[in-house]
Ligand code: SF4
């Protein structure tokens with residue numbers, strides 16, 4: 001969904017958003033319960049846990065995937081192949097993965113907005129106006145519509161998610 005501004009080659013060399021430190025486990029992608037059996041069939045040894053408030057969403061459970069006490073250790077998503085990248089078919093890839101590094105965020109006034117995370121090295125080289133234009137061309141509304149239907153993907157407002165790119169006031 002961001003292919004017009006994110007080069008596949010950049011992602012192939014990076015894969016940052018498919019591995020998680022302990023402090024980043026809140027960022028593992030949330031997906032609808034209906035997809036859980038498909039994930040389990042693809043990867044029977046992968047662990048999953050409920051996510052969000054509805055009781056109808058899940059995420060990958062990486063809490064026991066660490067081998068050291070080093071806080072900088074990263075645990076990879078069970079569907080990440082180190083050489084090929086994400087192994088999931090496009091129709092099964094969690095929506096949150098498709099829109100990364102954009103996130104749906106709950107604002108202080110309870111509205112939902114789209115924030116740009118600061119940690120994607122490739123998108124940080126793209127002029128912010130281009131990212132905003134892409135959001136304004138339909139992607140931003142698509143994210144808000146999905147988040148309204150699947151509120152478990154919505155993150156709480158924070159300094160980390162303070163760069164709101166849609167809607168712009
Ligand atoms: S962090 Fe950015 S550049 Fe790296 S893999 Fe994810 S989307 Fe691609």
Ligand code: SF4
Nearest residue numbers: 018077079080086097
């Ligand atoms: S599902 Fe695919 S894109 Fe999403 S975190 Fe896992 S490997 Fe990365």
